[in-house]
Amino acid sequence: MDSFFTISDLHTPGMRKPVSWQIDAGQLWLLFGPSGSGKSRLLKAIADLIDHHGTAILQQQDCAKMGAPQWRRQVMYFPAETAWWLDTVVEHFEQTPSAQDLAQIGLPQSILHAQIDQLSSGEKQRLALLRGLQFKPKILLLDETSANLDPVSTLQVEQLVQAYLQQQQAAAIWISHDIAQRERLACPTYCCSIEALYTLEA
Numbered sequence: 001m002d003s004f005f006t007i008s009d010l011h012t013p014g015m016r017k018p019v020s021w022q023i024d025a026g027q028l029w030l031l032f033g034p035s036g037s038g039k040s041r042l043l044k045a046i047a048d049l050i051d052h053h054g055t056a057i058l059q060q061q062d063c064a065k066m067g068a069p070q071w072r073r074q075v076m077y078f079p080a081e082t083a084w085w086l087d088t089v090v091e092h093f094e095q096t097p098s099a100q101d102l103a104q105i106g107l108p109q110s111i112l113h114a115q116i117d118q119l120s121s122g123e124k125q126r127l128a129l130l131r132g133l134q135f136k137p138k139i140l141l142l143d144e145t146s147a148n149l150d151p152v153s154t155l156q157v158e159q160l161v162q163a164y165l166q167q168q169q170a171a172a173i174w175i176s177h178d179i180a181q182r183e184r185l186a187c188p189t190y191c192c193s194i195e196a197l198y199t200l201e202a
């Protein structure tokens with residue numbers, strides 16, 4: 001049977017070795033490793049945001065044969081530092097999130113009309129996640145998505161991601177330095193150090 005998502009010999013400057021990886025629908029992988037070891041570069045290469053060698057195939061669709069914007073909507077990178085380009089929160093959404101959508105990640109409805117430059121980094125990370133999920137990506141590439149959050153908000157974000165993966169039969173790679181989070185979210189099979197990926201032969 002064809003695999004859901006396969007990367008083969010993926011390599012870019014900043015990564016020590018090419019990486020190959022097979023990921024099934026519904027899986028949530030926690031990726032960890034020392035600072036500067038290439039975790040973010042790997043996720044950016046998977047999302048086709050930076051020049052790279054190797055292949056990435058999602059449900060038999062080859063990244064190399066697809067336009068970058070279309071690929072990035074399906075294989076979506078959520079950076080640690082979120083990007084905003086308009087004045088207020090609501091202007092960045094295709095569909096205005098409901099009060100319930102916001103409440104599930106601990107945010108009030110009034111935040112929709114807040115100025116972007118008045119938000120904390122943790123508020124921006126949660127809003128960026130909500131915004132990205134509206135595009136229904138099949139692969140979430142989460143770069144320290146809860147690093148700026150308090151414990152309650154962290155749990156809310158974890159629940160949102162887990163529910164999304166089940167509902168949409170999507171998959172995620174989540175970079176996290178938080179050992180407790182790794183234990184909560186991923187059974188050992190789905191927890192992986194970048195060094196282990198580097199040692200696997202393609």
Ligand SMILES: Nc1ncnc2c1ncn2[C@@H]1O[C@H](COP(=O)(O)OP(=O)(O)OP(=O)(O)O)[C@@H](O)[C@H]1O
Nearest residue numbers: 012013014015033034035036037038039040041042
């Ligand atoms: N354009 C580039 N060309 C070559 N190397 C780069 C480039 N950009 C970044 N690097 C280097 O790639 C290495 C890996 O960076 P990366 O951001 O992937 O690390 P990381 O594992 O995500 O670290 P952290 O946990 O601190 O976020 C770093 O040494 C960085 O300096």
